[in-house]
Amino acid sequence: MPDNKDTEAFYKRLKEELLNTSLWPSAYLYKFIVPTADDKIHQIEEMFNNMGAVIDTKTSSNGKYTSLSIHVKMEDPDAVIAKYKEVSTVEGVISL
Template identity: 35%
Template sequence: METDKYKNLRYRLMETNSWPLKYMFKFITPNEDGKVEQIKILLPANGKLSFKHTENLKHVSITCVAWMESADQIVEITEKVDGIDGVIVL
């Protein structure tokens, strides 16, 4: 179920004609209730993960760089992570 907020992302990704491509997912999440683990589960297993905490440790920035096969894959992962309460998609 694609929402309007991802139509632009899908369009930009589909303009790329060199698949697979290396894509960087970036999210910010509250550092609570296992949210980091919830996000990690949804990200590609072959991705390179990095984390950065805010100074007060209340939030975590999660970056994942992975080879992706299609725009659909990227949008699907982004939508699932965006469904987690409190997560900001960058």
């Protein structure tokens, strides 16, 4: 995301959508793409450790990238957004 103003607008819109479409607590599916590197994948997996998350990984056909699908029960939209912000600190990660 280009700048902080756009990022905050995105998260505000996401929170509104989550409040309007789900009952909380609720199951949530995160999807991330990261350059294939064990340390980056492990870093993201650790962020969901002890949360009861089910994590599926799939490496791209050329092996350059790995997608992570993370199914986890979240308490509310603020918790969902906080986790997106935490994962965004991993270098090269793309949130879908």
